[in-house]
Amino acid sequence: MLEKQGHSAVFEAKLTELTLAKVKMADGNIYNRIMLPDGAAPSEPGKPNLTGYRQLVRIPDGAELELVVESVEWSKTYTDMVVDPVQLPFPDVVEEDGNRPDQHMPFVKDDAAYNALTESEVPLISVVETVRVRGKSYAVISYRPIDFNSIEGTVRFAQKVRFKVNYILSDASEPKREDKLEFDAKKKAVIDLRDEQVEPKQKMDNVPSQGNKADLTPAQKADYLIITADRFQQTVEPLAAWKRKKGYQVHVATITEVGNTQAQIKAYIKDAYSNGTMTSYVLLVGDHEDIPGYEIVGHPYHGKNHRWHTDYEYTLVDGDDKYSDVVIGRLPGDTESQITTMVNRSLNYEQNPTDSDRYKHVLLAGQYQDRDADRVADRMFMEDLHRAADFLGPDYDFFSGLGDRFNKGYSVHTALQWDADLTKELKYGGWNYGSARVNPPSSVPQVWKDQGNGDRVQIADAINQGVGFVMHRDHGYGNGSGWADPHYTATEVNALTNGNMAPFVFSLNCATGWFDGKDSFAESWMRNANGGAVGFTGAVRVSYSGYNDLMHAAILDSLWDDYDGAWSSAVYPVSWRPAMALNRAKDRLFGHYGAEDSHAILTARFFSWFGDPELELRTERPNELTVTYPSQLAKGSQAKFDVVVREGERRLAKARVALVSASGEAHVVTTDQNGVAQFDVPVEGNMSLTVTEHNAKAYQGQIQVEGDAPQARVVENITAQAYQWVALDGTKSVVPKGSQVTYLWQQVAGPKVRVDYADSRFAYAITPNYSSVLKFKLTITDQTGASDSAIQTITVKGVEDSNKAPIAVVKDAMSGTNQWAALDGTQSSDPDGKIVSYHWSQVSGPKTEIAYPDSKYAYTFTPNAENTLTFKLTVTDNEGKTSSSIAKVMVKS
Numbered sequence: 028m029l030e031k032q033g034h035s036a037v038f039e040a041k042l043t044e045l046t047l048a049k050v051k052m053a054d055g056n057i058y059n060r061i062m063l064p065d066g067a068a069p070s071e072p073g074k075p076n077l078t079g080y081r082q083l084v085r086i087p088d089g090a091e092l093e094l095v096v097e098s099v100e101w102s103k104t105y106t107d108m109v110v111d112p113v114q115l116p117f118p119d120v121v122e123e124d125g126n127r128p129d130q131h132m133p134f135v136k137d138d139a140a141y142n143a144l145t146e147s148e149v150p151l152i153s154v155v156e157t158v159r160v161r162g163k164s165y166a167v168i169s170y171r172p173i174d175f176n177s178i179e180g181t182v183r184f185a186q187k188v189r190f191k192v193n194y195i196l197s198d199a200s201e202p203k204r205e206d207k208l209e210f211d212a213k214k215k216a217v218i219d220l221r222d223e224q225v226e227p228k229q230k231m232d233n234v235p236s237q238g239n240k241a242d243l244t245p246a247q248k249a250d251y252l253i254i255t256a257d258r259f260q261q262t263v264e265p266l267a268a269w270k271r272k273k274g275y276q277v278h279v280a281t282i283t284e285v286g287n288t289q290a291q292i293k294a295y296i297k298d299a300y301s302n303g304t305m306t307s308y309v310l311l312v313g314d315h316e317d318i319p320g321y322e323i324v325g326h327p328y329h330g331k332n333h334r335w336h337t338d339y340e341y342t343l344v345d346g347d348d349k350y351s352d353v354v355i356g357r358l359p360g361d362t363e364s365q366i367t368t369m370v371n372r373s374l375n376y377e378q379n380p381t382d383s384d385r386y387k388h389v390l391l392a393g394q395y396q397d398r399d400a401d402r403v404a405d406r407m408f409m410e411d412l413h414r415a416a417d418f419l420g421p422d423y424d425f426f427s428g429l430g431d432r433f434n435k436g437y438s439v440h441t442a443l444q445w446d447a448d449l450t451k452e453l454k455y456g457g458w459n460y461g462s463a464r465v466n467p468p469s470s471v472p473q474v475w476k477d478q479g480n481g482d483r484v485q486i487a488d489a490i491n492q493g494v495g496f497v498m499h500r501d502h503g504y505g506n507g508s509g510w511a512d513p514h515y516t517a518t519e520v521n522a523l524t525n526g527n528m529a530p531f532v533f534s535l536n537c538a539t540g541w542f543d544g545k546d547s548f549a550e551s552w553m554r555n556a557n558g559g560a561v562g563f564t565g566a567v568r569v570s571y572s573g574y575n576d577l578m579h580a581a582i583l584d585s586l587w588d589d590y591d592g593a594w595s596s597a598v599y600p601v602s603w604r605p606a607m608a609l610n611r612a613k614d615r616l617f618g619h620y621g622a623e624d625s626h627a628i629l630t631a632r633f634f635s636w637f638g639d640p641e642l643e644l645r646t647e648r649p650n651e652l653t654v655t656y657p658s659q660l661a662k663g664s665q666a667k668f669d670v671v672v673r674e675g676e677r678r679l680a681k682a683r684v685a686l687v688s689a690s691g692e693a694h695v696v697t698t699d700q701n702g703v704a705q706f707d708v709p710v711e712g713n714m715s716l717t718v719t720e721h722n723a724k725a726y727q728g729q730i731q732v733e734g735d736a737p738q739a740r741v742v743e744n745i746t747a748q749a750y751q752w753v754a755l756d757g758t759k760s761v762v763p764k765g766s767q768v769t770y771l772w773q774q775v776a777g778p779k780v781r782v783d784y785a786d787s788r789f790a791y792a793i794t795p796n797y798s799s800v801l802k803f804k805l806t807i808t809d810q811t812g813a814s815d816s817a818i819q820t821i822t823v824k825g826v827e828d829s830n831k832a833p834i835a836v837v838k839d840a841m842s843g844t845n846q847w848a849a850l851d852g853t854q855s856s857d858p859d860g861k862i863v864s865y866h867w868s869q870v871s872g873p874k875t876e877i878a879y880p881d882s883k884y885a886y887t888f889t890p891n892a893e894n895t896l897t898f899k900l901t902v903t904d905n906e907g908k909t910s911s912s913i914a915k916v917m918v919k920s
Contacts, residue, residue, distance in 0.1 A: 028084075028218050028220075029189075031220070031222075033222060034193060034196070034222065035191060035192070035193045035194075036191070036192050036220050037189065037190075037191050038189070038190050038191070038192065039187065039188070039189050039190075040080070040152065040170040040185075040187070040188045040190070041186065041187050042063065042172045042185070042186045042187075043186075044064060045062060045063050045064070045066075046061075046062040047059060047062075047105075048060045048062065050111055052111060052112075052114075052134060053134035056109075058109050058110065058112070059108045059109055059110055059111065059182070060076065060110070060111045061076070061077070061078070061110060061173060061182070062459055063078050063079070063080075063172070063173075064462060065461040065462035065463075065593060065594075065619070066078035066079060066080060066459075066461070067079075067460070067461055067619040067620050067621070068169075068171065068620070068621055068624075069620065069623040069624040069625075069627075070113045070620075070624065071113065071137070071625075072113050072135045072137075073112050073135040073136050073137030073140065074112060074113055074137050074140040075110040075111075075112060075113070075140065075141065075175055075177060076110055076111050076113045077173045077175055078173070079169060079170055079171035079172060079173065080169070080170045080171075080172075081155065081167055081168065081169045081618060081621060082167070082168050083158065083165045083166070083168075083217075083218075083597040083598060083618070084165060084166045084167075084168055084192070084218045085163065085164070085165055085217055085218065085219040085220060085221060085597070086157070086164050086165060086166045086194060086221065087164065087194060087196055087197075087221050087222075088162075088163075088164045088197070089164070089196070089197030090164070090195060090196055091194060091195045091197065092154055092157075092166055092192060092193070092194050093192070093193040093194070093195075094152060094153065094168075094190060094191070094192055095190060095192075095193070096188060096189075096190045097189045097190055097191060098187075098188070098189045099151065099185050099187070099188050099189075100186055100188075101174075101183050101184070101185060101186070102183050102184040102186050103183065104181050104182070104183045105182045105183065106180060106181055107180055108180050108181060108182040109141075109177075109180060110173075110175050110177070110182065112136040112137065112141075113135075114132070114134070114135060115132055115327075116572060116573055116574065116626055117129040117132065117406065117571060117572040117573075118327075118328050118537060118570070118571055118572075119501070119502050119503060119536045119537045119569070119570055119571060119572055119575055120328065120502060120503060120504070120505045120537035120538065120569045121502045121503070121504055121505065121511035121537075122504075122505050123504065123505070123506055127398070127502070128328070129405075129572075130398055140177075141177045142177065142178065143177065149169070149171050150171070151170070151171055151172065151174075151185050151188055152168065152169070152170055152171075152188055152190050153168070153169050153171075154166050154168055154169075155167050155169045155621070155623070156348060156622065157346075157348075158346060158598075158622075159345050159346030159348065159350075160345065160348075160350045160351075160352055160598050160599075161206055161208065161305060161345060161352050162203065162204060162305065162345065163598075164346075165597070165598065166192075166220070167622070168192075169621075170188065172184050172186065172188075192220060194220065204303075204305055205304055205305070206305045206307075207250050207304065207305070207307055207695075208250075208305070208307040208354070217597045218597070243302060243303040244302075245278040245280075246278045246280055246295065246298070246299040247298070247299050247302040247303040247304075248276050248278065248303050248304060249275075249276045249277055249278035249304070249306060250275055250276050250304045250307045250308070251267075251270045251275040251277045251278075251306075251307065251308045251310070251641065252278055252280065252296065252299055252306050252308070252309050253266075253267055253277065253278065253279045253280065253310045253312060254280050254281075254282065254285050254292065254295070254296075254309070254311050254312065254318060255279060255280070255282065255311075255312035255313060255318070256281070256312060256313035256317035256318060257282060257283050258363065259313055259317075259360070259363065260279060260281055262312075262363050262366045262367055263279065263310075263312045263358070263366060263370055264279065265371075265374060266310075266370045266373060266639065269374055269377070269378070271687060271691065272685065272687060272715050272717045272812070273683065273685050273717055274683070274685030274686075274687060274693040274694070274695035274717070275307075275308075275641075275693070276304060276691070276693065278299075280295070282313075282317065282318060287319065288319070289319055289320070289321045289322060289340075292318070292319070292321075293321065293341055293344070296309055296341055296344055297344040300344045300345065300352065300353060301344070301345075306344075306353050307353060307354060307641075308353065308354050308355075308356070308640045309341065309342070309354070309355045309356075309640065310355075310356050310357070310640060311338065311355070311356070311357040311358070312357075312358045312360075312366060313358070313359075313360065313361075313366075314359045314361050314542065314550070315336055315542055315543035315544065316361075317361075318357070319336065319543075320336030320337055320338055320567075320635075321336060321337050321338065321339070321340035321341060322334055322335075322336055323335055323336065323337060323632060326569070326629075327569075327626075327629075328505070328568070329569065333568075335567060335568050336542075336543040336567065337567055337633070337635060338355050338357055338635045338636075339351070339355075339631055339632045339634075339635065340632070341353075341355055342354070342355050348622065349617065349628060350598060350613075350617070350622070351610040351613065354604065354607050354610060354636075354640040355606065355635075355636065355640055356562075356606050356637065356638050356639055356640030357542070357635065357636070357637055357638075358553070358637070358638070358639075359542050359549065359550045359553055359554075359637055360553070360554060361546075364556070365553075368553075368554060368555075368556045369553055369638070372527075372529050372559075372561050373561060373638065373639040373642055375527055376529065376561050376642060376645070377642065377719065378724070378725045378727075379527075379724070380527075380649040380724055381493070381527050381528050381649075381876050382648065382649065382874060382876065383528060383648060383876065383888065384648045384891070385492070385493030385494060385495065385528055386495040386645040386646060386647060386648060386649070386722075387436055387437055387438060387647060387648070388437065388438045388439075388440060388489070388493060388494040388495055389415075389419055389420070389437045389438070389439055389440065389494055389495060389497070389498070390440045390442065390486065390489040390490060390494045390496075390497045390498075390530075391412045391415055391439060391440070391441050391442075391443075391497075391498050391499075391500075392412075392441070392442040392443070392497070392498070392499045392500075392501070392513060392515070393408045393409060393411070393412045393443065393444070393500040393501040393512065393513075394408050394409065394443070394444040394445075394501040394502070394512035394513070395408070395409040395443070395444070395445045395446055395447055395453065395471075396408060396409075396446050396501075396512075397446045397453075398446065400447075402447060402448075402451055402452065402453050402454060403453075403454045403455070404453070404455050404456045404457065405456060406456075406457065406572055407455070407456075407457035407458075407464075407576045408500045409443070409455070410455045410457060410467045411500045411576055411579045411580075412441075412443070412498070413425050413467070413471070413475050414426075414465060415498060415579070415583060416439045416441070416475070417431075417433060418433040418434075418435065418583065418587075418590055419434075419435045419437040419439060420434065420435070420436075420437040420438060421434060421439070422434070423439075423474050423475045424468060424472035424474050424475065425465075425467065425468060425472070425475070426465070427466075427468070433589070435587065435646070437495075440485070440489040440494060441478045441481055441485070442481030442482060442483075442485040442486045442489070442513050443478050443479070443480060443481050444481070444482070444501075444512045444513045445476075445479075445480055446512075449476045449479070452470050452471075453471040453476070454469065454470055454471065455467040455468070455471065457576075458573065460573050460574075460576050460577045460580075460619065461577065461619045462591070462593035462594065463577050463580040463581065463584075463591045463593075463594065463615065463619065464577075464580070481513060482513045482514070483513060483514060483515050483519050485513075486513065486515050486519070487519060487522070487523060490523055490525050490530065490558070491523060491524055491525045491558065491847060492525075492845060492846055492847065492888075493525060493528035493530075493888070494528075495530055495531070495644070495645060495646065496530045496531040496532065496644065497530050497531070497532045497534075497560075498532075498533045498535065499515075499532075499533070499536060499539075500535045500536065500575070500576075500579055501536055502536055502537060503534070503536035503538045503539040503548075503565070504516070504537070504538065504539075505537060505569055506541075507538040507539065507540075507541030507547035507548055507549075508548055510534070510536065510539065510548075511536075516548065517546075517547065517548050517550075517551035520551040520555060520558075520559060521551055521555055523557065523558030523559055524557050524558045524847070524878070524886070525557075525558040525559070526557065526558060526876070526879075526886070527876065527878070528876075528888075529558070529559060529560055529561035530560055530561065531560065531561060531562040531563070531605050531638075531644055532552055532560045532562070532563045532565075533564055533605075534549070534563065534564065534565035534566075535565075535566075535575045535578055535579050535582075536565070536566065536570070536575065537566055537568070537569045537570050538565075538566060538567070538568055538569055538570075539565035539566065540563070540564060540565030540566050540567045540633065540634065540637070541565075541567055541568065542635070542637070543567070548565065549563050549565050549637055550637075552637075553637050553638065561638055561639075561642065562605055562606070562636065562637065562638030562639070562642060563636075563637040563638060564605070564609060564634050564635065564636050564637070565634070566630075566633035566634060567632070567633050567634075567635060568633060570630060570633050571626055571630070574616065574620070574626055574627065574629075574630040575630070577616055577619060577620075578612055578616065578630065580615075581611065581612035581615035581616065582608050582609065582612045584611075584615070585599075585601060585602065585607070585608035585609075585611040585612050585615075586601070586602075586603060586605075586608055586644065587601075588601040591615070594615060594618070596615070598611075598614050599611035599614055602643075603643040603644045603646075603721040604640070604641060604642065604643050605636065605638075605642075605644055606636040606638070606639075606640035606641075607640075609634055609636055613630075613631040613634075616630055616631060617631070643721035645721060646722060647722040648722075649722060649723060650675065650723050650724065651724055651726075652672055652673065652674060652679070652682070652718055652720070652723050652724065652726040653672075653673040653674075653675075654670060654672055654673075654716070654726050654728060655670070655671040655673075656668065656669075656670040656671070656716060656728070656730065657730060658729075658730065658731065659730070659731050659732070659733060660710045660730055660731075660732055660733075661710065661732070661733060662711070662712070662732045662733060662734065662735060663710065663711075664709075664710045665707065665709055665710070666707070666708055666709075667705075667706070667707045668705075668706055669703050669704065669706075670684050670696075670698075670703070670704040670706065670716070670718070671702055672684065672698050672702045672703075672704070672718055672720075672726075673702060674720075674723060677702075678702025678703075679698060679702045679720060680698055680700045680701075680702060681697055681698060681720065682697065682698040682702070682704070682719065682720040682723070683695060683697055683718065683719045684696050684697070684698060684704040684716070685716070685718075685719075686706060686708060686714045686715070686730070687714060687715045687717070687811065688711055688712055688713075688714050689711070689712040689714075689765070689767070689809060689810050689811050690711065690712070691810075694706060694708050710732060711732075712732050712735050712763075712765070712766075712811070713730065713731050713732050713735050713736060713766075713809060713811040713812075714729065714730045714732075714811050715727070715729055715811040715812040715813075716728040716729060716730055728812075729811055729812045729813045729814075731813050735763050735766075735813075736763070736809075736813045737760065737761065737762050737763065737766060737768050737809055737813065737814070738761040738807075739757065739760050739805050739806065739807045739816050739817035740757065740759035740760045740761065741755070741756060741757055741759070741760075741805050741818070741819040742756050742759075742819060743819065743820065744820045744822070745819075745820075745821055746821075746823075746824065747794050747821050747822070747823055748794070748823070748824055749794055749795065749796045749797060749798070749823055749826050750793070750794060750795065750796040751793070751794055752791050752792070752793050752794075753791070753792055753793075753821055754789065754790075754791060755772050755782070755791065755792055755803050755819055756788075756789060756819070757770060757772075757788040757789065757790075757805045758788055758789060760788060760805070760817075762807070762809075766809045767810045768807050768808060768809050768810075769786065769807070769808050770786055770787055770788045770805065770806075770807055771785065771786060771805070771806045771808070772785045772786075772790045772803050772804070772805055773785070773803065773804050773806070774792075774801065774802070774803050774804075775802050775803065775804045775818070776800065776801065776802035777799050777800055777802060777907075778795050778799055778801075778903070778906075778907025778908060779903055779907055780792050780793055780794065780795060780907060781793050782803070788805075790803075792821070795823060795825065795906060795907045796825060796826055796830075796906065797823075797825035797826070797830065797907075798823055798824060798825035799825065799907075800820065800821070800822055800823070801820070801821040801823065802819070802820050802821075803818070803819045803821070804816050804817070804818050805817050805818075805819065829859075830859060830860065830904070830906045830908055831857075831858045831908075832904070832908040832909065832910050833855065833856065833857040833858075833860075833862050833903070833904040834855060834856050834857070834858070834902075834910060835852065835855050835900050835901065835902045835910045835911050835912035836852065836854040836856070836912060837850070837851065837852050837854075837855075837898075837900050837912045837913065837914035838851045838854075838914060839914055839915045839916070839917070840914070840915075840916050840917070841916070841917045841918075841919060842889050842916055842917070842919075843918070843919065843920065844889055844890065844892060844893070844918055844919075844920050845888075845889060845890075845891050846888070846889055847886045847887070847888055847889075848886065848916050848918075849884065849885075849886055850867055850877070850884070850885040850886065850887060850898055850900070850914060850916070851884060851914075852865055852883045852885075852900045852902070852912075852914075853883050853884055855883065855900070855902050855912075857902075857905075860904045860905045860906060861904065861905050862902045862903065862904055862905075863903055863904060863905050864902070864903045865881060865882060865883045865900065865901075865902055866881055866900070866901045866902075867880045867881075867885045867898055867899070868880070868898065868901070869887075869896065869897070869898055869899075870897040870899050870913065871895075871896070871897040872890075872894055872895055872896035872897055873890045873894055873896070875887045875888050875889065875890060875896060876888045877898075887916060889916065889918045890918060892918075892920070893918055893919055893920050894918050895915055895916070895917050895918070896915065896916040896918065897913060897914070897915055897916075898913070898914050898915075898916065899911050899912070899913055899914075900912050900914065
């Protein structure tokens with residue numbers, strides 16, 4: 028944009044360089060290929076390959092645009108030119124019988140298009156569509172500089188075009204509404220046509236939620252909307268409660284409330300988004316059979332009548348374009364147990380992350396494909412992985428120049444399959460997908476070939492030991508069963524035992540995100556109770572090279588913003604949320620190929636997100652936060668105070684601080700560069716305080732209001748006979764008027780006994796048949812998280828005790844560093860009954876994670892240095908007696 032004045036702006040489009048080449052194609056003829064830097068355009072197979080550019084420009088809402096070309100500077104005319112025809116994209120698929128359709132692609136040429144008159148060509152400059160994303164309007168301006176006369180065999184280039192865009196404001200523009208998603212992209216990425224005096228920026232910081240308006244429905248109040256199968260409503264409630272504590276207005280809608288057709292689901296989301304607070308996140312809870320995806324009919328590979336489903340269409344609720352307005356995810360479970368696994372995994376990732384540096388580890392898997400044995404890669408699979416490895420970790424000689432240009436500090440694990448002789452010189456091959464593709468080295472460097480071959484063993488080992496995320500770039504099986512190269516299917520995923528160290532998985536290949544009509548690879552990652560992933564994306568059907576290669580670059584750039592150095596989104600922000608990164612990656616896809624390109628639209632629909640859409644990727648070992656704030660306030664006042672967030676000695680910027688009152692009103696502020704969040708809020712009652720940051724363990728606290736906290740009261744000491752029911756009485760507890768509280772009785776001392784109605788103020792316990800002392804803690808918690816506890820003691824007078832204690836038996840072990848070591852209590856026994864519970868706890872040594880601590884066979888993840896770890900196994904028999912034994916794990920490097 029050269030200048031802007033009033034309702035008009037002058038632009039210049041320039042073409043400063045290009046490459047002309049000759050290429051022999053499958054029909055035996057030689058064609059001219061025109062390669063524009065980062066050029067692409069919507070193109071149909073068989074038609075001349077005429078690329079161009081497109082740019083999103085911010086425009087006033089509802090404006091009518093007029094485009095006037097003022098001048099065109101043409102290049103010389105080139106003669107004897109026959110531009111190559113666009114070919115069908117390669118499917119990234121291997122069929123069940125091992126057939127690879129990409130090796131049998133037909134040559135296509137539309138003879139009618141080559142005989143068309145030049146008047147039928149697209150204009151040099153045009154507004155191809157207007158886009159509306161979360162209340163912001165954009166015009167997509169196309170620049171098509173190639174003028175190809177197929178009849179005369181000439182080509183010329185519009186190397187400089189000067190044009191003007193005028194607009195007329197509309198009286199029908201929609202009023203601005205609060206947008207909590209912070210969708211603003213970087214200023215440098217946005218060309219803004221608007222008159223700043225007409226549309227001033229509105230400051231929305233620390234504004235109470237519009238979701239408190241009484242005239243709105245619960246869904247319209249929500250910025251985090253959950254749509255669930257009826258039977259999963261209670262199962263997903265812990266996740267909903269956590270999002271509320273983070274300051275989101277959450278509504279859980281059952282499918283009975285919403286309606287069970289795709290039209291009803293989309294209408295419900297659109298209504299919620301369009302009124303009150305703009306919906307930011309949508310979570311679908313249940314598999315396709317419970318919460319149907321949006322049906323699409325027809326697929327280039329599967330057939331014109333093939334019916335398949337996507338969640339992507341549910342994100343398109345503002346305007347008539349293909350740009351997502353909300354961030355969507357799905358928990359694809361069939362049972363309560365499966366949904367519970369996914370909910371707990373998401374909660375643990377934020378609240379109780381594994382104390383490990385494995386978040387800084389990545390697994391890259393895929394293939395160097397060379398089916399014609401010419402030692403040149405047929406596809407860009409290995410090139411993508413090599414580039415990602417050099418960007419994320421140490422220098423693998425992918426990028427030109429001296430030194431390690433990029434290094435995000437990752438330890439890189441690989442499982443690579445080489446369809447070639449690693450002792451020979453190998454080269455990369457492929458084609459242009461715009462500036463998102465960085466030219467690879469002329470020959471595959473030895474340092475990368477030294478990674479060698481890997482298979483399912485290396486994949487499982489890396490994941491079980493812990494990685495932050497996984498990327499696979501190669502073929503997938505067409506039936507959705509898994510990765511073809513290296514071979515890795517749902518069977519292998521179901522055997523993973525990585526426990527609480529669950530990674531994000533980017534499966535950029537064919538059909539591995541299939542979720543409708545069958546249980547598939549993606550669902551195995553999400554459902555495995557012993558391992559698997561915390562989030563997953565993969566194509567729901569057969570997908571295509573070029574488009575998938577661009578997606579790999581766009582996803583990584585959406586997380587770090589310097590992977591694709593020539594581009595930044597004018598619409599979406601850089602985000603650590605992988606579900607948001609998918610939206611931004613699809614913007615890159617449309618910006619290159621065009622939102623009218625049929626395969627670009629397919630690709631956008633293919634890649635759904637499985638998991639919590641609001642969850643952020645961790646990239647460092649999680650640290651504890653120190654948070655300073657007033658612990659108590661006077662009721663009825665207007666309180667001004669600071670919340671200071673520290674990570675160690677460092678004050679932490681960009682932490683999300685949420686204050687939530689008992690009524691559900693939320694105040695959310697992000698800490699500034701000094702780690703300070705400033706609040707000015709009314710004090711009506713106790714408030715929960717939650718602080719989150721993508722690499723920190725979530726902090727949870729309370730600000731109490733004088734006289735507003737619940738008080739736990741119990742009968743302190745009672746005596747009871749053996750083997751009888753006794754009452755645990757919390758009815759004397761004090762609950763402030765208007766508070767909603769929960770009760771929880773927990774046994775804290777004595778032989779373990781049965782407790783009924785533990786979540787009631789009046790519970791019952793059955794005493795053992797021998798003398799003992801039992802202690803039970805009653806905890807009362809209100810909706811803000813404020814709590815109080817009291818201990819009730821029961822002295823049991825027993826009959827003669829003939830029960831013999833169980834015998835805990837353990838084994839010492841030796842292990843290497845940074846791996847899982849077994850804790851074996853299987854030889855434990857009870858001489859006159861049976862063991863009913865096992866519990867492992869760490870006694871000494873560097874703190875480590877214990878997987879399955881309440882099992883007779885547990886695992887611990889060893890530290891990265893030599894040491895001795897000590898663990899205690901406690902076993903309890905069916906009459907409550909216990910015994911313990913100590914096991915040592917000697918860690919050697």
